[in-house]
Amino acid sequence: MKILVIGPSWVGDMMMSQSLYRTLKAENPEAVIDVMAPAWCRPLLSRMPEVNEALPMPLGHGALQIAERHRLGKALRSKGYDRAIVLPGSFKSALVPFFAAVPRRTGWRGEMRYGLLNDLRVLDKTAFPLMVQRYVALGYDKANIRSASDLPQPLLRPGLTVLDAEKQTTLSTFKLDNQRPIIGFCPGAEFGPAKRWPHYHYATLAQRLIAQGYQVLLFGSAKDHDTGQQILASLSEDAYPHCRNLAGETQLEQAVILLACCHAIVSNDSGLMHIAAALDRPLIALYGPSSPDFTPPLSEKARVIRLITGYHKLRKGDADEGYHQSLIDITPERVMAELGMLPPTSGV
Template sequence: MKILVIGPSWVGDMMMSQSLYRTLKARYPQAIIDVMAPAWCRPLLSRMPEVNEALAMPLGHGALEIGERRRLGHALREKRYDQAYVLPNSFKSALVPFFANIPQRTGWRGEMRYGLLNDARVLDKQAWPLMVERYIALAYEKGRMQSAKDLPQPLLWPQLQVNDGEKVQACEAFSLDAQRPIIGFCPGAEFGPAKRWPHYHYATLAGKLIDDGYQVVLFGSAKDKDAGNDIVAALTSQQQAYCRNLAGDTELEQAVILIAACQAVVSNDSGLMHVAAALNRPLVALYGPSSPDFTPPLSHKARVIRLITGYHKVRKGDAAEGYHQSLIDITPERVIEELTALLRAEKEV
């Protein structure tokens, strides 16, 4: 069986989509699974052993461009796929498999996709509360799974593969201290400071960890560089020697490898949080207005700290510097407590 998956366009969603690939491979061991997604996803897909080939989607996230999607679909006809899974809910995301004449085209019904999908599922959000459950459900025949409770347990959570040699090489390439274990911080968030734990809390935590013999490495995109610089600036000059701000200085693949080399990770609700979970790193995940009820970190080594309930559509916090009060209220002492417990449990394994 040859399968084409139209993948998501966000880091976190792409990570959770691996659960579908793992489930399909478990059900159909001989299946060949190709994933079409933005080119930046390749470093993630290349570390998913279930994925045969990552096909670049050259069109931007908001671009319709029906003519170009038709061309892409026609070019895929020679691959003779038997089945397509369309993970985004948009109309445009279902066009390529349709133009590729793939016989079975599966996905949640989404927006105006009648005809484009010939195996469209109607989503009951209460029956399928987690995004990862919605992805996995598509691996089963229509109607077979009525709710998340019907899915075989345990769910096959994302698992990225990184070998020890890669970790050593990456740490040497960035001149990290081989004598100090690494704690990774992911202090950025896609929608700005309202989803970020305050930089001064990160700095307090970093100072404590550095004084205890760790080194701290900050990860993120170029947009997170300033947030990282704020953390470093709040440390003493002696502590700064053991805190590296690599936000914007690594390719995604390098960040993945370096996160795999961390003893533990502290992260806001972000795509890199899901990467850390898939690498099975001890993880403290900090949530404010966004909710872990839909997209929690999928790892038994993850601990979520959140002081409020429900989902709050907040793009700008009302506290100083745009932070959300619920994240300000998460103290560094509380994070240290969770992190210490995770590190202790890791040593006991």
């Protein structure tokens, strides 16, 4: 069976989608799975052994461009897909499989997708509370899966593969110290500071870890670079050389490899958190207004710290510098204690 998956456009969602690919292969080892997603996803998809080919989606997030989607779909007809699974809920995401004339097109009912999808599912959010459950459920006939309890347990978790040789090469490329074990920090998050643990808490934690003989690497995109600089500026002179701000300095491929080198990772609720979980790294995940009840880190080595319950609307400015009070209230001492309780592991 040849399966086309229209993948999500966010890092965390892309990582959770691997549970679907693993499930499809477990149910049918001969299945050939191609995933259409933005080109930036290729470094992640290439490390998922279940994925045969990553097909680039050249259209930007939010772009309709029906004529271009028609062209993309027609170009895929020769591949002879038996089935398509559409993970995003938008109208436009269902167009390519329709234009590709894939016989069976599966997805949750979204915005005006009648006809585009001929295996349409109606989502009961209480029956499938986790996003990963909603993804995996699409791999089965809807008559057999009415709630998350009908899915195979436990769910197959995401898992990215990184080779030891890649680790050594990338550590050398960035001239990183091989003598000190690495703790990774992921201090960024989408939608502003409301989902971020304060930079001054990260700095306090970095100072203490460096004093214990660790080095700290700061990960993120270019827009997280200033946050990394704030952390660095808060360190003492003797700790400064052992903390490196890599936010905006690495390609996604390099960030994945360096995260795999870490002995442990401390992260906000972000895409990098989900990558760290898929790399099976010991992980402290810090949540504030967003909820781990929907998109938790999918790893037995992850510990979630959250001081509130329920979902809270993300809003800027409810505390100093736009941080959420519930994240301010998570102390560096609490995170340090949780790090000490993580299972021992070797990063490099």
